Structures are given as structure tokens and as C-alpha cells.
Amino acid sequence: xxxxxxxxxxxxxxxxxxHIGGARTALFNYLFARKYNGTFxxxxxxxxxxxxxxxxxxxxxxxxxxxxxxxxxxxxxxxDEKGDxxxxxxxxxxxxxxxxxxxDFLIEKGYAYYCYCTPEELEEMRKKATLEKRPPRYDGRCxxxxxxxxxxxxxxxxxxxxxxxxxxxxVTEWNDLIHGHLSFENKLLYDFIMIKAxxxxxxxxxxxxxxxxxxxSHIIRGDDHxxxxxLQINLYKAFGWKLPEFAHLSMILGPDGSRLSKRHGATSVGxxxxxxxxxxxxxxxxxxxxxxxxxxxxxxxxxxxxxKFSLDGCQKNPAIFDPVKLKWMNGEYIxxxxxxxxxxxxxxxxxxxxxxxxxxxxxPVEIVALEQEKYKLLSDIPKLVDFFFIDEINYNPDAVEKxxxxxxxxxxxSGIKAVYTSIDDFKDTxxxxxxxxxxxxxxxxxxxxxxxxxxxxxxxxEGPTLFKMMEYFGKDLVIKRIDEALxxxxxxxx
RNA sequence: GCCCUCAUCGUCUAGUGGCCUAGGACAUCGCCCUUUCAAGGCGGAGAUCAGGGGUUCGAAUCCCCUUGAGGGCGCCA
Numbered sequence: 347x348x349x350x351x352x353x354x355x356x357x358x359x360x361x362x363x364x365h366i367g368g369a370r371t372a373l374f375n376y377l378f379a380r381k382y383n384g385t386f387x388x389x390x391x392x393x394x395x396x397x398x399x400x401x402x403x404x405x406x407x408x409x410x411x412x413x414x415x416x417x418x419x420x421x422x423x424x425x426d427e428k429g430d431x432x433x434x435x436x437x438x439x440x441x442x443x444x445x446x447x448x449x450d451f452l453i454e455k456g457y458a459y460y461c462y463c464t465p466e467e468l469e470e471m472r473k474k475a476t477l478e479k480r481p482p483r484y485d486g487r488c489x490x491x492x493x494x495x496x497x498x499x500x501x502x503x504x505x506x507x508x509x510x511x512x513x514x515x516x517v518t519e520w521n522d523l524i525h526g527h528l529s530f531e532n533k534l535l536y537d538f539i540m541i542k543a544x545x546x547x548x549x550x551x552x553x554x555x556x557x558x559x560x561x562x563s564h565i566i567r568g569d570d571h572x573x574x575x576x577l578q579i580n581l582y583k584a585f586g587w588k589l590p591e592f593a594h595l596s597m598i599l600g601p602d603g604s605r606l607s608k609r610h611g612a613t614s615v616g617x618x619x620x621x622x623x624x625x626x627x628x629x630x631x632x633x634x635x636x637x638x639x640x641x642x643x644x645x646x647x648x649x650x651x652x653x654k655f656s657l658d659g660c661q662k663n664p665a666i667f668d669p670v671k672l673k674w675m676n677g678e679y680i681x682x683x684x685x686x687x688x689x690x691x692x693x694x695x696x697x698x699x700x701x702x703x704x705x706x707x708x709x710p711v712e713i714v715a716l717e718q719e720k721y722k723l724l725s726d727i728p729k730l731v732d733f734f735f736i737d738e739i740n741y742n743p744d745a746v747e748k749x750x751x752x753x754x755x756x757x758x759x760s761g762i763k764a765v766y767t768s769i770d771d772f773k774d775t776x777x778x779x780x781x782x783x784x785x786x787x788x789x790x791x792x793x794x795x796x797x798x799x800x801x802x803x804x805x806x807x808e809g810p811t812l813f814k815m816m817e818y819f820g821k822d823l824v825i826k827r828i829d830e831a832l833x834x835x836x837x838x839x840x
Numbered sequence: 841g842c843c844c845u846c847a848u849c850g851u852c853u854a855g856u857g858g859c860c861u862a863g864g865a866c867a868u869c870g871c872c873c874u875u876u877c878a879a880g881g882c883g884g885a886g887a888u889c890a891g892g893g894g895u896u897c898g899a900a901u902c903c904c905c906u907u908g909a910g911g912g913c914g915c916c917a
Contacts, residue, residue, distance in 0.1 A: 542915040573912040796875035808877035
């Protein structure tokens with residue numbers, strides 16, 4: 347049954363990068379389509395001639411792809427598209443005159459009219475209304491202009507807009523798939539603009555025409571659109587078109603409960619990517635903002651979200667974006683990666699930090715994997731592995747003070763140096779065995795030897811497991827660094 | 841100002857009339873493991889279910905009011 351086919355869309359306007367909220371809307375549409383074997387469509391709503399940019403469009407494509415929200419139909423890039431309902435970029439649709447015939451139809455049927463009010467007049471109208479404590483919306487004054495008035499406005503060179511004539515009474519209602527029954531009194535609605543003075547359609551108009559023409563079955567969007575919905579429904583009714591199902595997702599707020607904005611930190615998907623978050627982390631975390639399973643599952647395997655998603659699990663109330671939990675989740679996802687996957691993700695971050703990967707004796711893949719359970723962000727990696735790739739390490743002053751400047755350290759280090767010099771097979775198990783034996787023979791506790799050693803070879807008090815680390819450094823480098831540490835200790839004694 | 845929406849631990853949430861002395865996760869605290877930092881394991885604290893009225897034998901769950909928060913009232917989307 348062609349008519350029962352699930353078709354959903356994400357319809358961003360290219361006026362900036364893909365934001366967290368937009369990504370979440372895209373994700374839910376994508377998951378819904380996957381769950382019910384439907385079609386996920388990407389449409390670009392660039393009817394804001396002033397703010398829409400090609401760069402933004404590109405950036406949105408990139409972010410969507412990075413998140414793995416692959417769409418089946420629609421604008422595939424700035425210049426390519428796929429599907430039988432195109433064009434999928436509204437400016438191109440406008441250029442083809444797609445909207446015009448629907449405008450003409452409405453005017454002919456008396457559902458739309460020209461309005462000659464200037465922006466200044468409208469501003470004045472709103473101000474006055476606010477002062478008089480009335481709703482600051484258009485009062486419909488151009489609904490019944492006389493021919494003389496129209497002549498006069500034209501003579502003044504005024505460019506009209508085209509407004510939709512909203513019904514004066516009755517109610518507009520629908521059954522929202524998330525909120526349930528929603529209803530608005532028509533007299534509280536207003537004659538919204540369908541066509542701007544520039545000839546371009548507005549959001550509320552183009553959106554309805556396209557959703558209908560593209561045969562959308564479900565409109566899943568943010569609940570900031572709830573009050574646009576009755577406006578749009580009246581348009582559908584004027585055309586006599588079948589309504590799609592509506593589902594309004596709750597908003598995402600910043601940690602202080604206000605609308606998520608720059609002052610809360612990163613707000614775009616691209617920024618999180620740069621900070622070292624994995625795409626699957628973002629997908630999983632975003633899914634959990636406003637949606638959950640009956641058992642409050644937190645981490646989802648590949649494909650599991652697509653399988654378990656449902657509109658029933660969607661929350662009505664807004665969700666606060668929690669960067670702390672996001673970070674935890676990223677650690678979880680990093681730990682699930684194979685060594686090779688981790689390394690592939692790490693490369694750009696390591697290179698950015700200026701680290702020369704050729705400078706280590708062992709495979710950098712192994713080195714990066716050494717501290718896998720520790721990374722919360724991919725950007726944590728360089729500073730945790732850098733001492734594997736540089737000759738001269740920096741000794742952390744606090745570490746030197748706390749660990750190396752102890753009375754027995756000089757003896758321990760020179761003793762252990764002698765032990766290491768005699769090891770031929772410099773492997774972690776061998777080193778550990780010899781080191782423990784050295785401690786025991788000389789009456790030291792293991793930790794008394796391990797700690798100064800760690801600081802000596804790495805310059806820090808924390809790091810990877812000690813013996814594996816030394817094995818990777820290699821015997822020569824370990825001895826060289828013990829010598830350096832020895833020098834620091836003896837210098838401080840004199 | 842008007843309209844709409846929403847309301848469970850600090851946060852994300854489970855819960856759809858009795859299984860709730862409200863469950864899970866993040867964060868937090870303590871203990872264990874341990875060569876460090878993590879990770880992991882175990883345990884604790886944390887929500888009189890915004891407040892007040894009803895309905896009912898019984899309400900976080902249904903109804904009403906109040907309060908608070910968010911959204912909208914654009915030739916932005």
C-alpha cells in the first residue's frame with residue numbers, strides 16, 4: 347500500500363552549523379524511518395535569502411554524515427539530489443515556480459489576499475497592541491481593501507505580501523503523537539504571510555506545500571513548532587489535503603534551564619567532533635535526551651537504537667543537556683573500540699598536537715591502546731602518550747618534589763640501573779620480575795621502587811602500566827632517563 | 841499582555857490506580873582491587889513524585905486550581 351508508506355524528513359535551514367537540537371530532530375526522524383522501514387528525506391529550507399549560505403548547507407551535510415544519519419532521499423550535497431520529489435532545496439523549488447500555482451489557487455478561492463502594510467506599519471501595530479495589552483499580531487486590516495486603496499498603494503510603489511486568510515471562528519485541533527490532543531481557537535490565530543515582498547515563500551507556507559508534495563507521512567520536529575501547526579493545518583484544509591501525523595519533540599535546554607546557547611559551551615555537532623567525541627557517542631546521548639526505553643537502557647550497540655526507537659518512549663518535558671554525562675558516555679564508547687579503530691580516530695588529534703609518530707620504537711597503535719580505558723575524549727590522547735615520541739621529557743616539578751626527592755631514591759635508582767643494564771630480554775614480565783626481586787633483596791616495598799622509576803622514565807606520577815611502558819621505551823631509553831633522573835636527584839642534594 | 845505546552849533524586853529517566861517503604865543511569869561519597877592515574881566491583885546518601893484541593897477502599901499515576909519553567913505571538917525558520 348503506497349499510501350501507508352512511512353516518509354519523514356529533516357528540514358534544516360542553512361543559516362549556521364548543525365546544532366545539538368537540530369541533530370536530535372534529525373536523529374529521531376532517522377530512527378523513526380529505520381524502525382518502520384520508511385524513507386528518511388533531507389530537505390533544505392533556505393527561504394531566508396539573507397541568512398542562508400552555501401557554507402552552512404555544506405556544514406550541515408558534513409555533520410549529518412559524521413553522525414551516520416544517512417538519508418535515503420533529498421539533497422545529497424549542495425548540487426546533487428536523489429529521489430523523485432525534487433528539487434529538495436526550496437530556493438530551487440521557488441525558481442521552478444512550484445509555489446506560485448498554489449498561491450494563485452488560494453487567492454482565487456478567497457483563502458489568501460494581498461497585504462500592502464509596510465514593515466514600519468506592522469511594527470507600529472505591534473507596539474500599540476502590546477501597550478494596550480493585546481496580542482501583538484497582524485489585525486487583518488488589508489483583508490478587504492477597496493480598489494481605490496489598492497491603486498493608491500500601488501501608486502506609492504509598495505510591494506505587497508500575500509497573507510493567508512485565517513478562519514475567524516472554530517478550533518483547529520490534532521492528535522499529536524507525543525502530546526496527545528492539542529487544540530487552538532482560530533480567532534487567536536492570525537493571517538500569516540505566505541509570500542514575502544521579495545516573492546519568496548515563508549517557512550509556514552513552503553513547508554506545507556513541500557510536505558504535501560513530498561508525501562510526508564509524519565512530521566517530527568521540535569515543539570517550538572507547536573504554535574505553527576494550527577496555522578499550517580488551516581493551509582492543508584484550504585487545499586483540501588490530507589494531514590500528515592504530527593509529533594512534537596521536547597526542547598533541549600542548557601544546564602541552567604534556559605535555551606541551549608553559546609554561553610553554555612559547544613552547541614554545534616562540529617564542535618563536539620573537534621573536542622574529541624565519537625559519532626556514536628553523540629548519537630546515543632542525543633537519543634536519550636527526550637527518549638528512553640522501558641528499562642532505561644543507557645548504552646546501545648550498533649543498530650540497537652534503530653531497532654528499539656519508538657515515539658511512545660518520547661518525553662513531553664524539555665531535557666537539560668548534560669555535558670558531564672556525555673563525557674562519561676564517550677569514555678564508554680572509546681573503551682569499546684578495537685585498537686585499530688581507536689588509533690584511526692586518534693590520528694588527527696595526535697597530528698594536531700604536533701607529535702611525530704615515527705619517533706617510537708614500537709607501533710603507535712599499541713602505544714595509544716595502552717591507556718585506552720583512560721581516555722574520555724580523543725583530544726586527551728596526545729598529552730597522555732607524548733612521552734613515547736619525544737627524546738627529552740619534561741619532568742613534572744610536583745612529581746620530582748614528591749617522589750624523587752626522598753632519601754633512598756638515589757640508592758634505588760642506581761641499583762635498579764645496574765639491574766636493568768644486565769637484562770638482555772627487555773620484556774615487561776622480565777623487567778617486573780627483576781624489579782620485584784631487587785626490591786625484596788634490598789628490603790624495599792615494591793611501591794618504593796616503582797614510584798621513583800615511573801617518574802624517572804616518564805616524568806609523571808601517573809601513566810600506563812609501568813613495565814609495559816618501559817618495554818615500549820626500550821632498554822636504552824629507560825637507562826638514559828634513569829640517568830637523567832639520577833642527575834636531578836644528585837643536583838638537588840648538593 | 842494573550843495563546844500553547846510541560847512539571848518524578850542536582851541531571852537524564854522508569855513508572856499509565858494497588859507489585860512504589862518510587863527502579864536505573866550520570867554526578868557525588870565510602871570501601872575493595874591495584875605500581876600510579878584510570879577502568880572495574882560492592883555499598884551509601886540523594887525525589888514527602890512542584891504546592892493545594894478533589895475523585896477513589898486505594899493516586900506519582902484521573903480531575904480542578906495555584907505556582908514555576910519553556911515555547912509562540914516575525915516579510916526567521
